[in-house]
Amino acid sequence: MPQNTSTYHQQFRKHLERVVLIDDEAFEEIIQCFSIKEISKKDYLLRPFQVCRYESYIIKGLFQTTMIDDEGRQHTLHFPHEDWWVGDFKSFRKEQESNMEIFAVEDALLLQISKSAMYQLFDISPAFERFFRIMAENAAMALQDRLLKNYSHNAESKLLEFQKKYPSLKNRLSQKQIASYLGVTPEYFSQMVKKK
């Protein structure tokens, strides 16, 4: 294991404390509900039609989350990485089949929590529920931005946005993966890059 327990507990605690105050006791209670999971490059965290049983905090690693539309096409929603959460929220909450695929682009280390554990924590810790309220709000805001960027539908400007927002991801992803995020074909993406 690349890090020892206390290191990533610290990292996770910092993550929580960026949003809510948590004392030692509360953190103990919280961390006990999480389990650690390793996942290797190219493995799936979630396959289409599976139910998403965990929300996962990413200690380390990079994922690609794609959504599958009615015609079976895949569209990349985002590339969750260190210090983010990954999962299909809809599937998790409704306990229904997911239309998403979550895939490890790099070896990863996760802290996972099940729905029942999460709901128990909500009942005993308002701070924890507040944390997830704020996370959900952040997610909604990010998606709203994403939607707006998608409307101004010029692939080039979308690429610039992406590069500005995630400069570090450029070297960690293939052109094909970025094209899928932008919603264009790899062929067109290639031409676009050449033109510049």
Added chain:
Amino acid sequence: MPQNTSTYHQQFRKHLERVVLIDDEAFEEIIQCFSIKEISKKDYLLRPFQVCRYESYIIKGLFQTTMIDDEGRQHTLHFPHEDWWVGDFKSFRKEQESNMEIFAVEDALLLQISKSAMYQLFDISPAFERFFRIMAENAAMALQDRLLKNYSHNAESKLLEFQKKYPSLKNRLSQKQIASYLGVTPEYFSQMVKKK
């Protein structure tokens, strides 16, 4: 005023209780933090570059929320109506200038809450905070769906989706408004309708 107080209090309480349990006392505490607002057709609830000071529950009415992109183009995000919430969440939470415009398509009646009142309520009522956690989750899920639908970017299928999802809105909106929701020009929308 088109309805008396108790009628819309009832409606609002039902709305809350679809998600969390609220006893009489708690509801009293909550409803006190809201104020009623009437808004007429064609008036703005929020103009671009304003800060969104309230989250509003829609007792009655229909709105159009549009986002303005960097090139100044307007894109319709959705058409909030009875029993939904309306506002620019990002602007509300960050107290920053909004890039949205919210516009009353029909005369409307709202229950509004300010940020400070909302945060006070969160502190005294975990049920209320839970309600907004779940609302934020719902919003995120809806936006994710919206994004997916937008990717499968064939205007005709988007129109079918829209009609399926909001059959009742068809008669309440102009073609131009629906075109803006779909992300196509009114001219193209017109041709599309003709073809069918």
Added chain:
DNA sequence: CGTCTATTTGAATGTACTCAAAAGCGGTGG
């Protein structure tokens, strides 16, 4: 009734897609 906005129609244009095929690159096994 007049004005303003929405809708229709058409022609020219552009952005991105499909399909096909070639070239490049990386990892794996012999």
Added chain:
DNA sequence: CCACCGCTTTTGAGTACATTCAAATAGACG
């Protein structure tokens, strides 16, 4: 260490969906 396989990237031709611009027509509202 090299050769091969599979996947990614490039290139090109043809096409489709949607846009822009302009102008005509229809509708809504005061």
